[in-house]
Amino acid sequence: MPTVTTPDRSAAAVLVGVDLGVPHFDGELEELGLLAETAGLHPVARLTCKRKAPDAALFVGSGKAEEIRLLAASEGAQEVLFDQALSPVQQRNLERAIGLPVNDRTLLILEIFAQRARSHEGKLQVELARLQYLSTRLVRRWSHLERQQGGIGTRGGPGETQIELDRRMIGEAIKRTKERLVKVKRQRQTQRRQRERRETFNISLVGYTNAGKSTLFNALVKARAYAADQLFATLDTTTRQLYLGDTDGMGGRSVSLSDTVGFIRDLPHGLVDAFEATLQEAADADLLLHVVDAGNPAFPEQMDEVRRVLREIGAGELPQLLVFNKLDTLDAARRPLALQDEIELDGRRHTRIFASARSGEGLPLLRAELARRAQAQAGAAEEPVAIGHNGGLHSRDTDSRDSDE
Structure with a gap:
């Protein structure tokens, strides 16, 4: 091939x-x-x-x-x-x-994703995207595409037979990879039903790549997920339980926090399709923690791109809490007057919290807001009129990477 x-x-x-x-x-x-x-x-x-x-x-x-x-x-x-x-x-x-x-x-x-994928599902998704990309590069791309001469009734221009053979081989590989991904998706659906029965409030970290999602994830749950100052430092979804402590004397509460793959401008459509199961973690969340690099001058465009992809995967209407991360990189003139305020996006008001995953500034405020929302969701679920509501309290396995292997 x-x-x-x-x-x-x-x-x-x-x-x-x-x-x-x-x-x-x-x-x-x-x-x-x-x-x-x-x-x-x-x-x-x-x-x-x-x-x-x-x-x-x-x-x-x-x-x-x-x-x-x-x-x-x-x-x-x-x-x-x-x-x-x-x-x-x-x-x-x-x-x-x-x-x-x-x-x-x-x-x-695609090359970066291939280098970084670790889970079985992640590798399958990258392979599918690469095969789909390769299938578009067949026509007159390689010098070896020369027609075999001879034989009765052979017709067509140079390269026809070899191109068709290559296309058929790639098509079969795409079919096999999709079938394997369907099995993985069924496993995820089974796990999701089990998590729904546990009625755990589920939060997914989303944001532009290199916004500091994994660093924030580690700071909140004391995990050791790989984090680095580079694009796509992590690709595979990791989930941990986050204990939010006692709020309003109601007792401590744990929620499920998932770190998902970062988005980027002009993300190849093949990758959006191939990573549908991974991005489903965000689509099934009760709350999206939209992490923004506050120190990046292009953050408005990056936020627009994240919201565009969220709409594409069916998560555009989910509640969002904005976290303007990397507060420690801002000089005194650019620092906000308050660490918590509201901002309007797409005609809706969203709470915004400024924080630094590295220094810890603003994290207590973030934890308090997460606890408040989790408690409000739990209270709504206990009311009789809430039966059949669309909020959907879900939970996550300890580490989705382990469950995929």
Whole structure:
């Protein structure tokens, strides 16, 4: 079976971005650079340009392609990375024009996910996304796609037989992977029904990648989930019980807290589909803890992207508590007047709490708010009129990664 050209983890790379007039264009290619470094690449040069629309053949046009070739040669680059998704034809033509492997943002994210997935389900999901991406790269992508000559009644252009064989092999692999994921999803549904019977208030951490979700998760539940200052530091959902202590003399209460995969701009649709079961942890929550990097100037756009993906997975209407994390990175002039306030999003008011998962500032306030909401949900569930309500008190296994293996 043919394979896609995956990034060489030691390669020096030229980063290329094309401003097509979208509001979120990253002129400094900062996020693409972080993605490249996360994948083990070494960005040596960055180049941006403006176009009204992508060139059908080369995406950037022949003149800019030649400029990229010269820049890559002068910097000793072994690879070129585009911040936008490339079609198979554009990728092939660019490689011919530049003389180097050319990859796009989609493959870079897939490569990072492949490196980071640990659970059985996570690996299956990444494999499915990679196979779906590969299936679009078959047409005239590889030099080995040459038609076998000879035989009675052979007709068609060059490469037809081999392409069809490759496509059939990939199609069968996709089918097998989907069947295995269906079994994993059934297991999750069984576990979910068991958790629902325990009537535990379930909270899911969501947010843009590198917003500090795993660090906050560790700070709240004293866990040791992997956390690092990099994109997609963790992919597999981890769940722990969080004891919130006594509130209003009602006795201590434990809730279930899940750390989920981070979102990112232009997340490949294949990954959204493939990670449906993992993102289902967020869709089934009683409360979403939306973690925001308060120190990132682009946090409004990042929040918009998270809300867009939440709507896509059916979690857009769930209650949200906003946590503006990394308070310790803000200078005195940017610090909030109060650690708790309200903010309006999509016509709805949401409570916002400023906190620092590293220093602990604001965490007592966050715990108190979580306890208040969990207690309110428990009180509503005890009322007779609450029978058949849609709140759905759920619980989570101790560690969903272990249960998936």
